[in-house]
Amino acid sequence: MSDDLARRLHDYVNGLFVREDEALAFVREQTALHDLPQINLQPHEARLLQLLVWLCGARKVVEVGTLAGYSAIWMARALPQDGKLITIDNSAKHARIARDHVMRAGLENKITVLQGDGRQILKKLTTDAPYDLLFVDADKVSYPHYLEWAAENLRAGGAILAHNAFWGGGIFAPATADGRGVAEFNQVLANHPRFESTIIEIGDGMAIGVKVH
Numbered sequence: 296m297s298d299d300l301a302r303r304l305h306d307y308v309n310g311l312f313v314r315e316d317e318a319l320a321f322v323r324e325q326t327a328l329h330d331l332p333q334i335n336l337q338p339h340e341a342r343l344l345q346l347l348v349w350l351c352g353a354r355k356v357v358e359v360g361t362l363a364g365y366s367a368i369w370m371a372r373a374l375p376q377d378g379k380l381i382t383i384d385n386s387a388k389h390a391r392i393a394r395d396h397v398m399r400a401g402l403e404n405k406i407t408v409l410q411g412d413g414r415q416i417l418k419k420l421t422t423d424a425p426y427d428l429l430f431v432d433a434d435k436v437s438y439p440h441y442l443e444w445a446a447e448n449l450r451a452g453g454a455i456l457a458h459n460a461f462w463g464g465g466i467f468a469p470a471t472a473d474g475r476g477v478a479e480f481n482q483v484l485a486n487h488p489r490f491e492s493t494i495i496e497i498g499d500g501m502a503i504g505v506k507v508h
């Protein structure tokens with residue numbers, strides 16, 4: 296497929312299926328204005344994530360890597376009335392800005408933003424397991440650790456989703472700790488006895504593992 300056709304198809308899908316409302320557009324604008332890294336999901340990736348939350352009938356979701364709350368808001372909108380999403384970020388600034396955005400989107404009853412290190416907070420969340428879905432989009436070196444948490448703390452039929460599963464191609468001959476983290480995550484996920492899995496070729500790759508045992 297030519298690059299031109301791929302771009303036209305991308306625009307076609309986005310035009311038809313990806314609707315970013317004012318609250319979500321605001322989050323992206325603010326991300327730039329507050330001088331935060333603009334590394335949130337792209338709208339078409341976030342739309343896929345939202346549909347996967349719907350598909351697995353999730354009521355209890357955990358996210359590691361909040362930034363300004365963009366992906367959290369997309370996911371929370373796929374939760375039922377009593378659904379809950381806990382999102383974790385180790386940056387106090389990101390957590391504060393995300394809380395403002397969650398309020399502005401009217402989702403404060405569904406989304407809780409916790410500030411702290413992903414590994415440490417996940418340890419505390421085990422008391423409320425099982426969860427339906429874990430989305431990881433934070434420190435890549437911890438991806439393998441987050442996978443093992445998911446194996447222990449998701450219900451059967453629940454899913455782990457991981458952003459940047461291609462790490463910009465850095466998974467082929469990983470030269471950095473981040474690249475090695477993502478490559479190891481993919482390798483372990485592909486062979487994990489408790490997950491059926493693949494990587495969806497969207498953006499920088501979205502790994503998905505459904506817990507089957």
Ligand SMILES: C[S@@+](CC[C@H](N)C(=O)[O-])C[C@H]1O[C@@H](n2cnc3c(N)ncnc32)[C@H](O)[C@@H]1O
Pocket residue numbers: 334335336359360361362363364365366367383384385386389411412413414432433434437
């Ligand atoms: C790629 S951004 C998340 C983007 C967000 N998921 C979105 O699409 O809107 C990664 C975030 O992970 C956070 N982070 C990095 N290391 C972390 C850690 N060890 N624990 C928790 N959060 C971490 C960063 O502060 C940053 O806000």
